[in-house]
Amino acid sequence: MSNAHSRILIIDYGSQFTQLIARRVREARVYSEIHPPTRSPGWIREWAPTGIILSGGPNSVYEDGAPSLDPAVLDMAPVLAICYGMQVIAHVSGGEVIGAGRREYGRSDLVVEEPCGLFDGFASKESMTVWMSHGDHVDAPPPGYVVTASSSTVPIAAMRHRDKPIHCVQFHPEVAHTPRGGELIANFLFRVCHAEPSWTPGAFVESEVQKIRERVGPARVICGLSGGVDSSVAAALVHRAIGDQLTCVFVDTGLLRLHEREQVERTFTARPGMKLVTVDASARFLDALAGVEDPEHKRRIIGHTFIDVFEEATSGVGKDAEYLVQGTLYPDVIESYSPRGGPSVTIKTHHNVGGLKPEMKFKLIEPLRELFKDEVRNVGRELGLPEEMVGRHPFPGPGLGIRVLGAVTVDALDVLRRADAIYLEEIREAGLYNEIWQAFAVLLPVRSVGVMGDYRTYENVVALRAVTSTDGMTADWYPFPHDLLGRISNRIINQVRGVNRVVYDVSSKPPATIEWE
Numbered sequence: 001m002s003n004a005h006s007r008i009l010i011i012d013y014g015s016q017f018t019q020l021i022a023r024r025v026r027e028a029r030v031y032s033e034i035h036p037p038t039r040s041p042g043w044i045r046e047w048a049p050t051g052i053i054l055s056g057g058p059n060s061v062y063e064d065g066a067p068s069l070d071p072a073v074l075d076m077a078p079v080l081a082i083c084y085g086m087q088v089i090a091h092v093s094g095g096e097v098i099g100a101g102r103r104e105y106g107r108s109d110l111v112v113e114e115p116c117g118l119f120d121g122f123a124s125k126e127s128m129t130v131w132m133s134h135g136d137h138v139d140a141p142p143p144g145y146v147v148t149a150s151s152s153t154v155p156i157a158a159m160r161h162r163d164k165p166i167h168c169v170q171f172h173p174e175v176a177h178t179p180r181g182g183e184l185i186a187n188f189l190f191r192v193c194h195a196e197p198s199w200t201p202g203a204f205v206e207s208e209v210q211k212i213r214e215r216v217g218p219a220r221v222i223c224g225l226s227g228g229v230d231s232s233v234a235a236a237l238v239h240r241a242i243g244d245q246l247t248c249v250f251v252d253t254g255l256l257r258l259h260e261r262e263q264v265e266r267t268f269t270a271r272p273g274m275k276l277v278t279v280d281a282s283a284r285f286l287d288a289l290a291g292v293e294d295p296e297h298k299r300r301i302i303g304h305t306f307i308d309v310f311e312e313a314t315s316g317v318g319k320d321a322e323y324l325v326q327g328t329l330y331p332d333v334i335e336s337y338s339p340r341g342g343p344s345v346t347i348k349t350h351h352n353v354g355g356l357k358p359e360m361k362f363k364l365i366e367p368l369r370e371l372f373k374d375e376v377r378n379v380g381r382e383l384g385l386p387e388e389m390v391g392r393h394p395f396p397g398p399g400l401g402i403r404v405l406g407a408v409t410v411d412a413l414d415v416l417r418r419a420d421a422i423y424l425e426e427i428r429e430a431g432l433y434n435e436i437w438q439a440f441a442v443l444l445p446v447r448s449v450g451v452m453g454d455y456r457t458y459e460n461v462v463a464l465r466a467v468t469s470t471d472g473m474t475a476d477w478y479p480f481p482h483d484l485l486g487r488i489s490n491r492i493i494n495q496v497r498g499v500n501r502v503v504y505d506v507s508s509k510p511p512a513t514i515e516w517e
């Protein structure tokens with residue numbers, strides 16, 4: 001094989017779990033990529049997969065326009081077919097797929113009929129809890145296939161080809177609700193495909209450093225640092241590759257959290273040979289935002305101002321640079337299959353810091369394009385970035401600009417910053433920071449009455465938000481212990497002048513969003 005790594009091709013039939021399959025495979029240290037079902041057999045042969053995984057999907061194989069599979073693909077590499085993938089194989093190989101009459105969704109108990117191959121390590125007739133999510137199922141196996149597991153609702157819950165390395169499961173081994181799903185995936189990778197577990201952060205850094213050096217040669221490179229995980233890791237990686245040919249530009253928008261600028265400066269100037277230029281543009285951002293209350297309008301102003309400031313900065317310090325580093329991640333570039341591609345509605349405009357005009361003169365370097373977020377964090381650790389940076393919660397590009405509700409002022413930012421810092425400090429101290437996807441304070445545009453000593457107060461309200469989530473698309477509010485909430489509230493009210501009331505946000509997403517604006 002021409003590639004250094006074993007690699008698994010995942011064909012995406014539109015399941016909500018497809019990215020999870022890719023992550024499970026990578027967690028087992030085997031590289032994987034997601035591609036749409038429109039890839040031709042020729043393309044797949046060229047890609048040279050060590051194994052192929054067919055994902056689930058919402059269609060029925062008999063529907064008009066349902067995505068299918070060229071049977072030739074089944075002979076190119078070992079195959080694991082999940083849910084819809086299994087039905088597609090049955091359909092193109094002469095088996096029978098029927099509608100169940102109703103959807104089966106949830107936990108199910110399954111009996112292992114054949115404790116080898118995918119089920120290696122199980123006992124014969126051992127029962128196993130799995131997660132099902134399907135309408136149709138396979139009613140008669142295609143010629144050459146034998147049943148390897150069954151359940152009371154689905155007699156053919158898993159099957160395999162008698163002679164070829166083709167394994168099919170009706171349930172979802174990739175989700176946490178299938179507790180031993182990881183063993184099945186590992187059996188497929190290591191016993192069926194004989195893949196090498198060589199996809200490690202160290203191996204990634206080594207090969208990426210090599211690629212960057214070859215591509216860039218002696219040219220100069222520029223990188224916008226936001227202080228977030230992605231741009232920090234991208235910068236550290238490119239710096240490892242080309243040292244002082246890289247210049248990083250950090251824009252202080254005035255919308256950062258307490259001590260954030262100092263933290264970024266400290267972390268990066270500690271790296272030998274790192275050229276870091278900080279542009280203090282806080283006055284400019286505040287001027288541009290003066291009196292603006294509408295959240296989308298604020299986002300546009302912050303986005304445009306950022307681009308202007310960054311372009312001015314790069315035409316100075318980066319005028320002879322040829323390349324620009326961007327922290328694009330794999331989920332942004334996956335060419336997913338959309339079974340019901342309809343119009344989508346803009347809920348919030350996301351101006352990511354670093355998302356620049358296409359006509360900029362730079363060629364792009366996107367060293368994290370192949371990685372999921374958790375892999376980016378591990379690469380950051382590999383590169384020696386501090387835990388407080390690689391483990392950081394997501395922070396929106398427009399920063400505190402969308403957490404001071406209503407008009408943004410220096411005073412409001414100052415109040416919010418101090419309340420937010422106390423909140424995060426208490427969360428860290430309680431050892432809960434890593435259990436939470438995102439936690440932050442919001443300054444509300446209302447005042448409320450309070451009493452302090454003998455005085456009536458009429459001051460600001462701070463709302464606290466903390467959510468758990470896996471991708472930010474859906475989220476649950478975090479159930480803090482009450483005594484911790486009480487302590488945080490006390491500290492904020494006592495220590496942050498101008499705040500006399502703290503409330504905790506108990507809304508999930510949907511219907512609320514994570515940010516308040």
Ligand code: XMP
Binds near residue numbers: 397513
């Ligand atoms: P929402 O509020 O839409 O947030 O539930 C989902 C995730 O996106 C982040 N977010 C943003 N990130 N620019 C960004 O770069 C933005 O304008 C923006 N708005 C929300 C939010 O913090 C959460 O992680």
